[in-house]
Amino acid sequence: MSGGSRPSKSQRTRATLQEIALRLFDEQGYEATSVAQIAQEAGVSHMTFFRHFPSKEEVVLEDEYNPLLEELIRGQPATVSGVERVHAAVLTGLERLGESDRYALLRRVGLLLSIPALRSRIDENLASARTAFERGLAADGEDGTPSLAVRAVAAACSAVLSAAVVDWAQGEGEQDLAGLVDEAFRALRGAV
Amino acid sequence: MSGGSRPSKSQRTRATLQEIALRLFDEQGYEATSVAQIAQEAGVSHMTFFRHFPSKEEVVLEDEYNPLLEELIRGQPATVSGVERVHAAVLTGLERLGESDRYALLRRVGLLLSIPALRSRIDENLASARTAFERGLAADGEDGTPSLAVRAVAAACSAVLSAAVVDWAQGEGEQDLAGLVDEAFRALRGAV
DNA sequence: CCCAAAATGTTAGTAGATAACATTATTTCG
DNA sequence: CGAAATAATGTTATCTACTAACATTTTGGG
Known part of the structure; x- marks a missing residue:
């Protein structure tokens, strides 16, 4: 051999x-x-x-990026707001994504969107992102179920991210993903 | 005939x-x-x-309140921010909920939470809320797919609402739902 | 009562998923 | 190397969700 x-x-x-x-x-x-x-x-x-x-x-359903995001969020300075921390962490994560990873993600999300039986499960995928965000946002000493405040922020951030990713995949990846993420988070900031 | x-x-x-x-x-x-x-x-x-x-x-999965919410959002003054409009609409909707409706909702969400096979579908349920929010938030002239900005805000709001409802159901409905909704939206506002 | 539509039943089948047990590869070690 | 131990796979049987096609009963208005 x-x-x-x-x-x-x-x-x-x-x-x-x-x-x-x-x-x-x-x-x-x-x-x-x-x-x-x-x-x-x-x-x-x-x-x-x-x-x-x-x-x-x-x-079709699988996402290996959430643990990374959790780490990146935890690495953000606690001086900025929760949404800002998630936003920055996502951008950093995107920079680390190789071209092939990006293409694989695009293909998988595109497939998800095209399969009616799975389309609704995008949010399930989102749920694991939310869990990662919750862990990343939770105060260091905290244990057990995170507070409603943390959960609400994590839920909002994962939902916003999901909207951006879906937009990206529907546009066949022609637009810049980081730009769409920025746009989505900016929209949230402007609507509060 | x-x-x-x-x-x-x-x-x-x-x-x-x-x-x-x-x-x-x-x-x-x-x-x-x-x-x-x-x-x-x-x-x-x-x-x-x-x-x-x-x-x-x-x-188990069914939600009849979304059309009402869509109407209530559209009825909000356009002078306030998107998140504020959704927040206010949800509170108004809750006021209109009768005691029995509230109990039925509590029971249904509680059941959802206790069924592993369905737990992940809570977000699916909220996906229809998101659609209603998108419609309620979209500018009057708009047609077709809403903009990323609208979708991001709607996604964030539905996710925040979901967090509050889940919290409420997990606490057996002992806490005031409107109060939890307030708390969740306040957390979002504070984290941006 | 009558009769057409609506509601339900019967039967047969597809497909996803699991269990129990048999069989074949693969690795490990004397 | 070669046999024992272990991992990977195959066979077969079974359960359940769900659908299709067609037969039967029930319902309610004229």
């Missing part, structure tokens, strides 16, 4: 399944694609699919 | 199904309750259930 450590078989299977699933969703639609078909084209049984993804929807 | 409207029986069946479903969800859990069981206890076939509710989830 060749030298380096290749990804485990499990990881390869998972990647293959996801790749094929997204391609099929794109080609023939989400509803029209059955898990059985995805598994078949990947050369595995349908059970293998469910061992890698808890549900068909999870192939 | 005589075509009268005679809707009575259908409405009774629907009400019975909903009543029994909510009771069973409460008694034995959402997952543990099958549509077949609901139908059986209601003395109808499972097809009748699906003729009245597009899905099992829809029995």
Whole structure:
């Protein structure tokens, strides 16, 4: 065998399944694609699919950026307001996004928007962002459920961010995402 | 051709199904309750259930207050900020809520919170509120998709309202809902 | 009472998802 | 290397949400 450590078989299977699933969703639609078909084209049984993804929807729904955002928010100076902290953290996070990451995000959100059964779940995705924001905004000593004030601000920020991202994806990524984020946060600031 | 409207029986069946479903969800859990069981206890076939509710989830997910809110927002003076208009409209709407309506809302949101499969859908429920807010906030001449600014503000407001309602339901309705709404909007104002 | 529309039932089927158990790869270690 | 241990996958059976097509009953106005 060749030298380096290749990804485990499990990881390869998972990647293959996801790749094929997204391609099929794109080609023939989400509803029209059955898990059985995805598994078949990947050369595995349908059970293998469910061992890698808890549900068909999870192939599309996933967001790995929230932990990063939580850290970035916590890194902001406490002297500025909560919304400002989130705003700045999001911009910093965007700068760290590579071109390919950005393209993958665009493709995933675009797919989400085009699938009626999943469109409503965008807010679910948003919910995990909100949780991350809550953790990032909570005072250091705080434990347990965050206060209503923190939750309200986190909810507002994640909703505003979501609006910007959706706008970006609907415009096929032609507009600058950071610019749209700025615009959305500016709108919130102006409307309070 | 005589075509009268005679809707009575259908409405009774629907009400019975909903009543029994909510009771069973409460008694034995959402997952543990099958549509077949609901139908059986209601003395109808499972097809009748699906003729009245597009899905099992829809029995719990429903919100009839959004059109009212849209109207109330539009009725606010354009001289105040967007967030202020929504805030005031929500308070007015709450005043119009009767005691029984309030209790029904509390029970429904409480059930939503206790059902893992539906908990994430709270935001979906609020998505329709967001749409109503967008319509209420949009300038009169505007048509088609609202601007990013309007969408961002509407998203933030619906998210803030959601946080307050969830807080209220989690506290078993012991706190004053209007007070919590005030607190949440105040937090947003203070964090911008 | 009559009859057309509305409401409901029957039956059969698709698809997502889980469980239990068998089988095959992969890795680890003597 | 080669066998034991472990991880990954396959088979099969089953449950449940949900839909389609067609048959049957109920409802309420003329």
